[in-house]
Amino acid sequence: MSRYLEARRDLDSYVAARVPLISVRTVEPLRAVRLLREVAGSARRAGLPFWLHTRAAGLRDLRTNAQVQEERSLVAAMDFAAAQLSRRAQATIVFVEPDDLTADSPATRHIAELARLADARSGSIVLVTDTPLWSGLQRLGMSIVLDLPDAPEMYGIVTDFLKEQQGAVTIDWTDADARRAAEFLVGVPEGTAINVLATMAASGHLRRDDVARMAEFKDKHFGDLAGLERVHxxxxxxxxxxxxxxxxxxxxxxxxxxxxxxxxxxxxxxxxxxxxxxxxxxxxxxxxxxxxxxxxxxxxxxxxxxxxxxxxxxxxxxxxxxxxxxxxxxxxxxxxxxxxxxxxxxxxxxxxxxxxxxxxxxxxxxxxxxxxxxxxxxxxxxxxxxxxxxxxxxxxxDLPDDTDRAEIIRLYYRRYLDTEPDGDLLPRLVVLSDGFAGSDIESAMNEVGTEMLLRGDRSCPPTEFVVDTFVNTIPLSRTQPEQIAEIRSWGRDRAVPAGAPVTTAASDGEPRRRVLVPGDA
Incomplete structure (x- = not known):
C-alpha cells in the first residue's frame, strides 16, 4: 500500500470516529486537500458539511469549491467555524497552513477552543501544516503524516502523465522505463515530478535515454543542502x-x-x-x-x-x-x-x-x-x-603497476599536452615512475604542461625535459617508505585489489582476495 493510500485510510477512520482535532503534516498542501476531498466525497458522508479555508481563496465548500463568505481572513473563518459548530453536529472545517501553531499562543489556544467545541458537537477541525503542533493541541486529537510520494504512487503519477501525453508526444518508454523514472523521482513533491516530466516532454519526444536524465533535473530541484556539499x-x-x-x-x-x-x-x-x-x-x-x-x-x-x-x-x-x-x-x-x-x-x-x-x-x-x-x-x-x-x-x-602507470601517463599526457607520448618515451617514463602514485604522475605531467604553456608550444615537449621532470619528482613511497609499506602490507591480504586481478598466490602461500566480475574479459 502506498503512503497516500495509508494516509487516506487513517484519515477516513479519524473522520468516521469524529476525532475533534486532526492534523495532516505535509509539505504538499494541494495533495492533502485532494486527499480530504476524496474522504469527504464518500457516499456515506453526502449529508455532512465540509468547509475549507486557505489564505488565497478564503472559506469555500470543500466538495464544490463554492465560496462561503466574502471575508477571506483566518479570523473570519474561525468565527464561522465557531458559529457552525455551535448550532449543528458533525461539521468538518479544514484550515490549510494557518498561523504558526508550534508554541503556546493566542492562535493555538483559539484552535484548541474550536477543537473542544467540535468535540461537544461530534465535529472535526482539520489542520494541514508542514510544522509540528503545540503539545497542547496534539493532546486533543490525532495526527497523520502525508509523506512525499513513494515508488508505487510515483509510478501512478508517471503513468497518468504518459497517458495524458499520448498522441501529443512521441513516447518510447516501456513500462520498465516508467518504473525506473518513478524510482528516480522518489523524494520530490508530486508537483515537481510533473514539472520534470513536462520539461522533458516539451521537446515532443520522450526517449528511453531521458530516464537517466531524471537525476540532473532532481539535482536542480534540491540545490544546496544542509550538511551536504554539492561537488560539480x-x-x-x-x-x-x-x-x-x-x-x-x-x-x-x-x-x-x-x-x-x-x-x-x-x-x-x-x-x-x-x-x-x-x-x-x-x-x-x-x-x-x-x-x-x-x-x-x-x-x-x-x-x-x-x-x-x-x-x-x-x-x-x-x-x-x-x-x-x-x-x-x-x-x-x-x-x-x-x-x-x-x-x-x-x-x-x-x-x-x-x-x-x-x-x-x-x-x-x-x-x-x-x-x-x-x-x-x-x-x-x-x-x-x-x-x-x-x-x-x-x-x-595500491601503487599502480607498470600497465596501470602506462595508462595513467597517457591519460595525463592527453589532458595537459593534448597529445600522446612517443612510443620510445612511454616505456622510459614507466620505468622512471616506479613507486609513483597517480597523483605523482599527475604532478609531473602538470609541471610539463605548465612549462610548455610558458614556451608557447604544447604540441611537442622535449623528451629530455619530460624525463628530467619525472626524475626530479620524489614520490611519497620514497619520502615515507615505512608508512607506505605498512599500508600495503595491511591491504594486500584484507581487501580486494582495485588494480589488475591477482592471478598468483601471495608469498606466504595464502591466496589473496580477488573480485569476481562475470562476463568481463
Missing amino acids: VDSADGELGGLTSLRAWLRRKHQVMLADLSETRLRPPRGVLLVGVPGCGKSRCAKAVAAQWRMPLYRLDFATILGMYVGQSETRLREALEMADRTAPCVLWIDEIEKGLAGQYDSTGVSRRLVGQFLYWLQESRSRVFVVATSNDVRSLPPELLRKGRFDELFFV
Missing part, C-alpha cells in the same frame, strides 16, 4: 587510469543502479569503501563514478556535521542522510571517513553514536544512494564498519 563534475572527471578490477566492478553496479528492482527483493547497490596508499585515486573515483553514471555528486563532510551541543552532531548527520535519500539517485562521497567515525580518543561517545547512526542507515536505506567512502588509515575505523553487508565491497588501492 565534468566529462574529464570520468576518465580514470588503472584500477582495472574496480572499474569492471563499478560497471556491473551501474547496471543494477539503473535496473527496475520493484518486483524483486534486491536493494540498490549500497556503495564501496576504498582504502590504500594516499594519492592513488581513491577520491578521484567518486568524481569518476558520478561523471560516468551521470548522477549528482554530494560530499558529506564530518567537519560540518560535528556540533558543540549535546545531540547536535547526531541530528545533523541524520538530516544529511535523509537529504541524501531524497536526492537519490546520487553519489555520496565521504572522504577520509576515519576522521569522522574513528573515535579512538573520543570520551564523549559522540563518535560511537555517529557510527551507529551511519551503520543503521547503510543497512536499512533502500534509496539509490551510492556511497564512495575513502580511508588512508583503515585500522582506526571501527570493525563493524568493515563487516560484509555494510558496503558492497572493500577495495584496496
Whole structure:
C-alpha cells in the first residue's frame, strides 16, 4: 500500500470516529486537500458539511469549491467555524497552513477552543501544516503524516502523465522505463515530478535515454543542502587510469543502479569503501563514478556535521542522510571517513553514536544512494564498519603497476599536452615512475604542461625535459617508505585489489582476495 493510500485510510477512520482535532503534516498542501476531498466525497458522508479555508481563496465548500463568505481572513473563518459548530453536529472545517501553531499562543489556544467545541458537537477541525503542533493541541486529537510520494504512487503519477501525453508526444518508454523514472523521482513533491516530466516532454519526444536524465533535473530541484556539499563534475572527471578490477566492478553496479528492482527483493547497490596508499585515486573515483553514471555528486563532510551541543552532531548527520535519500539517485562521497567515525580518543561517545547512526542507515536505506567512502588509515575505523553487508565491497588501492602507470601517463599526457607520448618515451617514463602514485604522475605531467604553456608550444615537449621532470619528482613511497609499506602490507591480504586481478598466490602461500566480475574479459 502506498503512503497516500495509508494516509487516506487513517484519515477516513479519524473522520468516521469524529476525532475533534486532526492534523495532516505535509509539505504538499494541494495533495492533502485532494486527499480530504476524496474522504469527504464518500457516499456515506453526502449529508455532512465540509468547509475549507486557505489564505488565497478564503472559506469555500470543500466538495464544490463554492465560496462561503466574502471575508477571506483566518479570523473570519474561525468565527464561522465557531458559529457552525455551535448550532449543528458533525461539521468538518479544514484550515490549510494557518498561523504558526508550534508554541503556546493566542492562535493555538483559539484552535484548541474550536477543537473542544467540535468535540461537544461530534465535529472535526482539520489542520494541514508542514510544522509540528503545540503539545497542547496534539493532546486533543490525532495526527497523520502525508509523506512525499513513494515508488508505487510515483509510478501512478508517471503513468497518468504518459497517458495524458499520448498522441501529443512521441513516447518510447516501456513500462520498465516508467518504473525506473518513478524510482528516480522518489523524494520530490508530486508537483515537481510533473514539472520534470513536462520539461522533458516539451521537446515532443520522450526517449528511453531521458530516464537517466531524471537525476540532473532532481539535482536542480534540491540545490544546496544542509550538511551536504554539492561537488560539480565534468566529462574529464570520468576518465580514470588503472584500477582495472574496480572499474569492471563499478560497471556491473551501474547496471543494477539503473535496473527496475520493484518486483524483486534486491536493494540498490549500497556503495564501496576504498582504502590504500594516499594519492592513488581513491577520491578521484567518486568524481569518476558520478561523471560516468551521470548522477549528482554530494560530499558529506564530518567537519560540518560535528556540533558543540549535546545531540547536535547526531541530528545533523541524520538530516544529511535523509537529504541524501531524497536526492537519490546520487553519489555520496565521504572522504577520509576515519576522521569522522574513528573515535579512538573520543570520551564523549559522540563518535560511537555517529557510527551507529551511519551503520543503521547503510543497512536499512533502500534509496539509490551510492556511497564512495575513502580511508588512508583503515585500522582506526571501527570493525563493524568493515563487516560484509555494510558496503558492497572493500577495495584496496595500491601503487599502480607498470600497465596501470602506462595508462595513467597517457591519460595525463592527453589532458595537459593534448597529445600522446612517443612510443620510445612511454616505456622510459614507466620505468622512471616506479613507486609513483597517480597523483605523482599527475604532478609531473602538470609541471610539463605548465612549462610548455610558458614556451608557447604544447604540441611537442622535449623528451629530455619530460624525463628530467619525472626524475626530479620524489614520490611519497620514497619520502615515507615505512608508512607506505605498512599500508600495503595491511591491504594486500584484507581487501580486494582495485588494480589488475591477482592471478598468483601471495608469498606466504595464502591466496589473496580477488573480485569476481562475470562476463568481463
